[in-house]
Amino acid sequence: MMDDSTDAYLHVAEFYDLLSQPHWDHIATEMLTKALADVDPSIGPALDMGAGTGQATEVLAEALPDTQVIATEPSPAMRIALTSRVVHNSDLQPRITILPDRAQDVALPDRLCAVVGFGMIGYLDGAARAKLWGRLLDRLRPGAPIVLELMALSTAQQMAPARIARRTIGEQEYDVWMRGEPATPDLMRYASTFTVSRHGRVVRRLQLEQEWYTFGAEQLERETGLPVRKLTNEIIVLTR
Numbered sequence: 001m002m003d004d005s006t007d008a009y010l011h012v013a014e015f016y017d018l019l020s021q022p023h024w025d026h027i028a029t030e031m032l033t034k035a036l037a038d039v040d041p042s043i044g045p046a047l048d049m050g051a052g053t054g055q056a057t058e059v060l061a062e063a064l065p066d067t068q069v070i071a072t073e074p075s076p077a078m079r080i081a082l083t084s085r086v087v088h089n090s091d092l093q094p095r096i097t098i099l100p101d102r103a104q105d106v107a108l109p110d111r112l113c114a115v116v117g118f119g120m121i122g123y124l125d126g127a128a129r130a131k132l133w134g135r136l137l138d139r140l141r142p143g144a145p146i147v148l149e150l151m152a153l154s155t156a157q158q159m160a161p162a163r164i165a166r167r168t169i170g171e172q173e174y175d176v177w178m179r180g181e182p183a184t185p186d187l188m189r190y191a192s193t194f195t196v197s198r199h200g201r202v203v204r205r206l207q208l209e210q211e212w213y214t215f216g217a218e219q220l221e222r223e224t225g226l227p228v229r230k231l232t233n234e235i236i237v238l239t240r
């Protein structure tokens with residue numbers, strides 16, 4: 001479990017949905033729904049790893065309307081947004097169990113019908129991923145999916161600064177910029193800048209560095225021994 005002082009998302013949580021909602025509107029909802037189409041909900045609960053503010057959790061719950069969902073999210077700040085999303089939705093509230101543990105440590109039931117991890121697997125190094133696969137594989141029946149969203153980069157490399165989001169709320173504009181560089185051959189260091197502008201003047205600025213292990217779908221196929229299907233460049237399904 002994380003404590004507040006190590007919460008990498010402490011300040012990002014405020015901006016998170018601004019940045020990610022267009023992605024969910026355009027592609028992620030459709031792809032996740034498609035990936036879950038053949039799931040047998042009678043097997044057991046579904047797991048959403050690194051649930052964040054609950055965008056994947058909500059799609060997962062809609063795709064599997066009779067299923068209980070374990071949503072695990074170690075960041076206290078992100079969990080505030082997740083809990084808020086869940087309590088304001090009478091369908092989600094009885095079905096989403098929110099846990100504060102990391103995916104590789106969370107207590108799990110004997111059987112899971114599906115596992116989802118959007119935008120989180122690169123936080124785990126090789127040893128943490130090995131622990132995770134060891135705990136998940138036994139709990140999945142043949143045919144059950146692990147749906148993951150990776151980053152477009154499968155090896156660490158220079159990434160030029162680019163604006164990755166711009167949204168307006170009220171009189172303020174929110175911009176997110178990102179650049180990246182290799183920290184080691186398989187680890188990217190990303191620097192993000194969040195700005196809030198009003199009447200053309202920046203009134204708040206937040207800078208943040210994060211690290212992300214880079215690997216491709218093929219490496220996950222080797223690690224898990226499961227066949228991989230790519231739904232997009234970034235969204236993949238490993239099937240038990």
Ligand SMILES: C[S@@+](CC[C@H](N)C(=O)[O-])C[C@H]1O[C@@H](n2cnc3c(N)ncnc32)[C@H](O)[C@@H]1O
Binds near residue numbers: 050053074075078
């Ligand atoms: C980029 S956000 C993605 C949130 C959400 N899945 C989505 O797609 O909107 C990554 C999330 O993974 C969480 N996270 C980081 N390390 C984790 C771990 N070891 N296990 C579970 N979640 C983790 C972070 O706290 C953060 O909320």
